[in-house]
Amino acid sequence: MxxxxxxxxxxxxxxxxxxxxxxxxxxxxxxxxxxxxxxxxxxxxxxxxxxxxxxxxxxxxxxxxxxxxxxxxxxxxxxxxxxxxxxxxxxxxxxxxxxxxxxxxxxxxxxxxxxxxxxxxxxxxxxxxxxxxxxxxxxxxxxxxxxxxxxxxxxxxxxxxxxxxxxxxxxxxxxxxxxxxxxxxxxxxxxxxxxxxxxxxxxxxxxxxxxxxxxxxxxxxxxxxxxxxxxxxxxxxxxxxxxVMGNEEGDLTEIIDDHSAGKLVRLHFIGETANQALISTISKQFNIEVNILQGKINQTKLGAYGTLTVQILGEIEEIDRTITFIKEETSIEVEVLAHA
Incomplete structure (x- = not known):
């Protein structure tokens, strides 16, 4: 040491x-x-x-x-x-x-x-x-x-x-x-x-x-x-x-302006969670549509990391159920950026 x-x-x-x-x-x-x-x-x-x-x-x-x-x-x-x-x-x-x-x-x-x-x-x-x-x-x-x-x-x-x-x-x-x-x-x-x-x-x-x-x-x-x-x-x-990640914050205002419907969510992937088929899972399990707007995943010596910005469309109650599922049932961190 x-x-x-x-x-x-x-x-x-x-x-x-x-x-x-x-x-x-x-x-x-x-x-x-x-x-x-x-x-x-x-x-x-x-x-x-x-x-x-x-x-x-x-x-x-x-x-x-x-x-x-x-x-x-x-x-x-x-x-x-x-x-x-x-x-x-x-x-x-x-x-x-x-x-x-x-x-x-x-x-x-x-x-x-x-x-x-x-x-x-x-x-x-x-x-x-x-x-x-x-x-x-x-x-x-x-x-x-x-x-x-x-x-x-x-x-x-x-x-x-x-x-x-x-x-x-x-x-x-x-x-x-x-x-x-x-x-x-x-x-x-x-x-x-x-x-x-x-x-x-x-x-x-x-x-x-x-x-x-x-x-x-x-x-x-x-x-x-x-x-x-x-x-x-x-x-x-x-x-x-x-x-290595790019300036995601610099693009965020334009993304929000162009996608005002539903909710904009940023997903933070850490370690093995970066490989989970999350988008496919929530699209099948909930009555929502998911548009991937921006994202980047990189590898470090200790595992994968990255962020994914998505637009979730549907009834507000169903969107909220989806976000709650991600927060409670996965180790992926969720940040709500904007909603209609």
């Missing part, structure tokens, strides 16, 4: 004090993929560098397992960092070294014997899908392959925690998905705790268990990914959700 308490980082820039991380507290469970999202300048990259003390905190503490990282001396910190791997947006590879030599580098620093190094490098090359590219140089690799080298290098010392600082933002969508799939595979195989920094909500949606939203150095919202997607509270979170 990772416990962050009261973490603060202040920089002095041109005689002006800037607070990049502001009294931040956070708990990350062992073995989970935890996302931190925020726009540029939110403080998320500073946060991840504070976790392994690439940046020195102004105040506060970071505890990983049974070690308080913020209290360790240089020698102790060097040893502790072997349990904390890190991958970067721009790969940070050694351009004069081959794939194998890049992956071997942290093992050399740790004093691992040559035979053990070579065996470990081959294991990691197979793990990240780079078989046959062992002797290639970074200049001969695609962006996705470079990041796979970065991931293998970060895993060389068998860390318990993997920090990912915008690890996919320099990649195209297809390559991004392949790298995210690799991170999920590594998480499941090795039981790694992964902290993923990003400004892209679809990255959070695809692989994270929980997410924290940062603004101005603070966490403004956090929770299970499905909960945050379906019920975003903070304005920044709502903007991020619109990246």
């Amino acid at each position: 990772i416990s962050i308490k009261g973490l603060t980082k202040k920089f002095l820039i041109q005689h002006k004090e800037i607070t990049a991380v502001d009294d931040l507290s956070l708990t990350i469970k062992k073995g989970e993929i935890f996302g931190v999202i925020g726009y540029s300048g939110a403080g998320k990259s500073t946060l991840i560098r504070l976790i392994n003390r690439l940046e020195e905190p102004t105040s506060g503490s970071v505890i990983i397992g049974d070690k308080e990282i913020t209290n360790l001396r240089k020698g102790e910190l060097r040893n502790a960092r072997q349990n904390i791997g890190m991958i970067f947006q721009h790969f940070n590879l050694l351009w004069s070294r081959t794939v194998s030599e890049n992956i071997s580098f942290p093992l050399e620093i740790a004093g691992v014997p040559k035979d053990e190094r070579e065996k470990r490098v081959q294991e990691l090359i197979q793990l990240v899908g780079l078989a046959g590219r062992e002797n290639a140089y970074p200049s001969q690799l695609s962006g996705g392959q470079k990041q796979r080298v970065g991931i293998a290098r970060a895993l060389a010392n068998d860390p318990k925690v993997l920090l990912c600082d915008e690890a996919t933002s320099a990649l195209d969508p297809e390559t991004t998905n392949s790298i995210l799939d690799l991170l999920v595979d590594i998480n499941e195989r090795l039981g790694l705790t992964i902290i993923l920094i990003t400004h892209e909500m679809h990255v959070i949606q695809k692989i994270c268990n929980r997410v924290a939203v940062m603004e101005n150095g603070k966490i403004v919202e956090q929770g299970e990914v499905i909960d945050v997607f379906l019920k975003p509270k903070h304005s920044v979170t709502k903007k991020f959700v619109e990246q």
Whole structure:
């Protein structure tokens, strides 16, 4: 488990004090993929560098397992960092070294014997899908392959925690998905705790268990990914959700104006309920008609989520019976938007 308490980082820039991380507290469970999202300048990259003390905190503490990282001396910190791997947006590879030599580098620093190094490098090359590219140089690799080298290098010392600082933002969508799939595979195989920094909500949606939203150095919202997607509270979170869900509120006024008969209802689907044949069921069971006006369903690591806006037509008593049935007999949440 990772416990962050009261973490603060202040920089002095041109005689002006800037607070990049502001009294931040956070708990990350062992073995989970935890996302931190925020726009540029939110403080998320500073946060991840504070976790392994690439940046020195102004105040506060970071505890990983049974070690308080913020209290360790240089020698102790060097040893502790072997349990904390890190991958970067721009790969940070050694351009004069081959794939194998890049992956071997942290093992050399740790004093691992040559035979053990070579065996470990081959294991990691197979793990990240780079078989046959062992002797290639970074200049001969695609962006996705470079990041796979970065991931293998970060895993060389068998860390318990993997920090990912915008690890996919320099990649195209297809390559991004392949790298995210690799991170999920590594998480499941090795039981790694992964902290993923990003400004892209679809990255959070695809692989994270929980997410924290940062603004101005603070966490403004956090929770299970499905909960945050379906019920975003903070304005920044709502903007991020619109990246993948679209701006449903922006279309709502026009929909209401164009469909004044019956009742307009928004259905919130969570988890397995997104796969229920609700529309078919209520159309057969009640004397009503249902028009689907707008909807979107997405998948997260923990299940499906989404919303569906429908117009229910019929006698008002029958419409009310239908809505009551949905509320009481299913786990789908119902929001009445407008009625005649």
